Amino acid sequence: MKVALLAVLGLFLGTLAGAALGVGFGLAWVEFFKTTNFEGYSGMLVFFTFMPLGAAIGGISGALLFGYLAVRDQAIPIERGPAGLADR
Structure with missing residues (x-):
């Protein structure tokens, strides 16, 4: 259950961050390649393609990423077992 919840959280946060980075990359693309702004073409390019x-x-x-980290966290023992005679 923990893996699924963290994967959904990663999906949500990744979508928000990816959309923001897509808008930034799209605006940089429009400025770098001097895309025309005739009838809002550059805005449609950014918000309908890059975002x-x-x-x-x-x-x-x-x-x-979040799913992998959650699965990896389960493989790492958090608590040590009781000390046996050989460990003393």
Whole structure:
């Protein structure tokens, strides 16, 4: 259950971060390549192309990263067992 919840959290946070990075990358693309702004073309390019791509890539990578960290955390023992005679 912990893995699933962390994967959903990673999906949510990754989507938000990816969308923000997509908008930033799209604005940089428009400025660098001097995309025309005729009838809002550059704005549509940023918000209908770069933002959804960034959100999709960010969401998938965030879910995979948080899921991997949650699975890896279960493999690491948190508590040590009682000390045996050989450990004393």
